[in-house]
Amino acid sequence: MTALTEATRPGAGGRGLIDRLTRVRELGIVLALAALFGVTGAVNPSFLSVGSIRDILLNSAIVAMLAVGQTLVIVTRNVDLSISSIVGLTGFGGALVLADHPAVPIPVVIAGCVTLGAACGAINGLLVGMAKVPALVATLGTLYAFRGIDYAWAGGRQVNAADMPESFLALGSRSVLGVPLLALVTLTVLLAVGWMLRNLRSGRELYAIGSNPDAALLAGIRVRRRVMAAFVANGALAGLAGVMWAARFGTVDATVATGRELDVIAAVVVGGVAIFGGSGTVFGAALGALLLTGITSALAVLRVDALAQTAINGALLIAAIVLDRLLALRVAGTLRRRRYRDAR
Amino acid sequence: MDAVLALAEASKSFGAVRALREVSLRLVAGEAHALAGENGAGKSTLVKILSGVHRPDNGRILLDGAPVDFGRPADAQQAGVAVIYQEPTLFPDLSIVENIFMGRQPRTRFGRIDRTAMSEQARRLFARLGVHLDPEQAARGLSIADQQLVEIAKALSRDARVLIMDEPTAALSGNEVARLFGVVNALREQGCAVLFISHRLDEIFELCQRVTTLRDGTLVAEHLIADITPDDLVRRMVGRDLDALYPKQDSAPGEIALEVHRLTREGVFTDVSFQVRRGEIVALAGLVGAGRTEVVRTVFGIDRQDAGWVEVGGRRLRPASPTAAMAAGLALVPEDRRQQGLVMDLSIERNVALTGLADVRRGPLISRAAEHARARDWAVRLRLKFARLSDPVGVLSGGNQQKVVLAKWLARKPSVLIVDEPTRGIDVGTKAEVHRLLSELAVSGVAVLMVSSELPEVLGMADRVLVMHEGRLVAELPRDEATEESVMSAATGRTAA
Numbered sequence: 001m002t003a004l005t006e007a008t009r010p011g012a013g014g015r016g017l018i019d020r021l022t023r024v025r026e027l028g029i030v031l032a033l034a035a036l037f038g039v040t041g042a043v044n045p046s047f048l049s050v051g052s053i054r055d056i057l058l059n060s061a062i063v064a065m066l067a068v069g070q071t072l073v074i075v076t077r078n079v080d081l082s083i084s085s086i087v088g089l090t091g092f093g094g095a096l097v098l099a100d101h102p103a104v105p106i107p108v109v110i111a112g113c114v115t116l117g118a119a120c121g122a123i124n125g126l127l128v129g130m131a132k133v134p135a136l137v138a139t140l141g142t143l144y145a146f147r148g149i150d151y152a153w154a155g156g157r158q159v160n161a162a163d164m165p166e167s168f169l170a171l172g173s174r175s176v177l178g179v180p181l182l183a184l185v186t187l188t189v190l191l192a193v194g195w196m197l198r199n200l201r202s203g204r205e206l207y208a209i210g211s212n213p214d215a216a217l218l219a220g221i222r223v224r225r226r227v228m229a230a231f232v233a234n235g236a237l238a239g240l241a242g243v244m245w246a247a248r249f250g251t252v253d254a255t256v257a258t259g260r261e262l263d264v265i266a267a268v269v270v271g272g273v274a275i276f277g278g279s280g281t282v283f284g285a286a287l288g289a290l291l292l293t294g295i296t297s298a299l300a301v302l303r304v305d306a307l308a309q310t311a312i313n314g315a316l317l318i319a320a321i322v323l324d325r326l327l328a329l330r331v332a333g334t335l336r337r338r339r340y341r342d343a344r
Numbered sequence: 345m346d347a348v349l350a351l352a353e354a355s356k357s358f359g360a361v362r363a364l365r366e367v368s369l370r371l372v373a374g375e376a377h378a379l380a381g382e383n384g385a386g387k388s389t390l391v392k393i394l395s396g397v398h399r400p401d402n403g404r405i406l407l408d409g410a411p412v413d414f415g416r417p418a419d420a421q422q423a424g425v426a427v428i429y430q431e432p433t434l435f436p437d438l439s440i441v442e443n444i445f446m447g448r449q450p451r452t453r454f455g456r457i458d459r460t461a462m463s464e465q466a467r468r469l470f471a472r473l474g475v476h477l478d479p480e481q482a483a484r485g486l487s488i489a490d491q492q493l494v495e496i497a498k499a500l501s502r503d504a505r506v507l508i509m510d511e512p513t514a515a516l517s518g519n520e521v522a523r524l525f526g527v528v529n530a531l532r533e534q535g536c537a538v539l540f541i542s543h544r545l546d547e548i549f550e551l552c553q554r555v556t557t558l559r560d561g562t563l564v565a566e567h568l569i570a571d572i573t574p575d576d577l578v579r580r581m582v583g584r585d586l587d588a589l590y591p592k593q594d595s596a597p598g599e600i601a602l603e604v605h606r607l608t609r610e611g612v613f614t615d616v617s618f619q620v621r622r623g624e625i626v627a628l629a630g631l632v633g634a635g636r637t638e639v640v641r642t643v644f645g646i647d648r649q650d651a652g653w654v655e656v657g658g659r660r661l662r663p664a665s666p667t668a669a670m671a672a673g674l675a676l677v678p679e680d681r682r683q684q685g686l687v688m689d690l691s692i693e694r695n696v697a698l699t700g701l702a703d704v705r706r707g708p709l710i711s712r713a714a715e716h717a718r719a720r721d722w723a724v725r726l727r728l729k730f731a732r733l734s735d736p737v738g739v740l741s742g743g744n745q746q747k748v749v750l751a752k753w754l755a756r757k758p759s760v761l762i763v764d765e766p767t768r769g770i771d772v773g774t775k776a777e778v779h780r781l782l783s784e785l786a787v788s789g790v791a792v793l794m795v796s797s798e799l800p801e802v803l804g805m806a807d808r809v810l811v812m813h814e815g816r817l818v819a820e821l822p823r824d825e826a827t828e829e830s831v832m833s834a835a836t837g838r839t840a841a
Contacts, residue, residue, distance in 0.1 A: 077726050149667065157685060183632045193376050197455050200455060200456070200457065201449055201451070201455075201457065203448070204438075204446065204449065204457065205447060206433070207437060207438060208435045208438060208442075208446050208447075209437055210437075211435035211436055212433065212434065214433065215433035215434060215435060216435075216446075217416075217417060218395075218397070218417050218427075218429065218433050219417075219433070219446045219447050220416075220418035220421045220447050221418075221446070221447050222418065239389040274437070277436040278435070278436070278437035278438075287714065289539075331485075
């Protein structure tokens, strides 16, 4: 024998709780949501009224949709800053077609916006996956480029609610069984994407890529194709969010959704998706969107200065990241002691 | 017999370095083929060509006699080639079972991943390998040995026609190695072709039927194992007769340089006390996970102790301060040189200068000339093989990287040198050089504390052997009492007092 190494370890029990806690990172955000609604509702019961909750759901639907898409990208250790511009482009484009060509059926307009968004996502995907431009830089570039196209297309024009068909605007305000339609659309997409990420090979491969890109290549994963697909899917969802924006707000111009990409990334990170990829779920991201929107509404109900809301959102973001980091350190310490125990 | 997978006169260069020159190799069904050679001889390059990571500049890969082009690792995998790489390539965020089956998960008829079947297969694999790991546990936090076991399970799960193993046993215990060899032999008998790389010659002779030796990127010889002795093999690998592998010179121990008093870090190690004198080499032996690395990390101030203290030259060190440890004359050559020992993207000279920026400073600025001179001086003394001192250390072979780490610390003229696994993954030739250097340092009055898992190294180099078992120091053996049996029985807790 040439080496002194450890004898076979016995399997250990009693590790279930730690593992479950590390896996259910969404738990924290659910607690935060409960606290938010509990405290605000106690101070002002109208916050918990059906109308108020419906408003919160409606307001968070678009951000949550974008957060779902962004999660696909962030999980692969990339990021897409250009989504707000894609929303702007598709939202304005869709509204313009509806206003100028009322004969085009609404489903065609929606499909067109999704396709346009997917095309924008494909450009991002090509830059990141094929040309190997870091995602942060590539999508910062397309953030300006897509917005520029939007400005040129609009030429200063604004589309008003009066210009668009009633049936389209109704999509933005309709409720089914008391739940806003837009929230239902987001929920459907959320469930579908969440299921795919968990149960399909392609979904698991996105996590693998973000967790260790080199190992993903060695495992035979088609990394470029998968990263490309994540960007395309994100673009398509941003396109869908663009239509939702037009239907919800009615009045659109070339500046639609400017700056919203950071809200979305904040929601994703607050929702427990690791910013360096490899872990987190779309459910967490959607909950993050719901929490940030809920806080905005709660602060209004609590009569907190609107200007302070941004600062509070920022503090929350930092708190989420610090909490995540502390949890990671705790887990590392527990693993340390556990390994030691196992070694005995 | 026809080769399943063969390499025909393949060459590969990285920049100016010719890693492989017209090497041919035939892997035959039912045969285990060893690849021997020093670090930097081109073994890993050859593996990466056969696994589709690199494409050869010249020459061909033949699959069942027909030329193939492995453009990507996926191509090689589809051809039935499974590889266990030297460095574990796991996904830390994913569970062990997902790591094993990534990209090939069993699916139900509707394309959904069949988790039940996947877990079941993983359990069967682990049972076959005798591994006690929870397949649902995340890969993050696994010890190196466990990571390696997961890698092995991953490769075996592929039902490969060709199994390539690049140093699979580096972190494994005797038991685990025996299990692995049992499984590999079974596969081989079923007609799998095996390529095996190891620095442990006894493993080559135990497992393989044929051995190919590489030196400096060229093929030296191919032998049937039955036709060659270990000594011959070593001679072919290094191309010269080796100086004694353990050139330990006797030196008289001087005053106490390092004293560790009842050091404790909860859950890691308990009540560890020992002394190291000037001119002495003291080995810290024990099983992987016994807490040796953790002790030296705490001695050096990387981790904070919960109790006890460390004295260097009679003065107590401030806890948890590597700066204080360095100022007191302590140097630590860590276990993992890629992560902790070197900045891989920085040049050789920059890396050497890192520990002594004060010495290469001219006013507020760093003098490139002084940096260069310092590195050149040490490169000569340690017989470093390199193209230019301004090359990034990442391009050097493992043994030469280790020399750079040593240079970086020796340049500080430490009074106490702590080396953690100083020759892990290093070829025989460089190993002997590192040993010679440690011996010379001891003779010159440096106190050397060496953590090592290699028993021959411990027995060959140490004046005294300290043995750890489960976080406690269980034995202290002078050189003439330290034998394989005495060290091993202490390390496994059989003579623990």
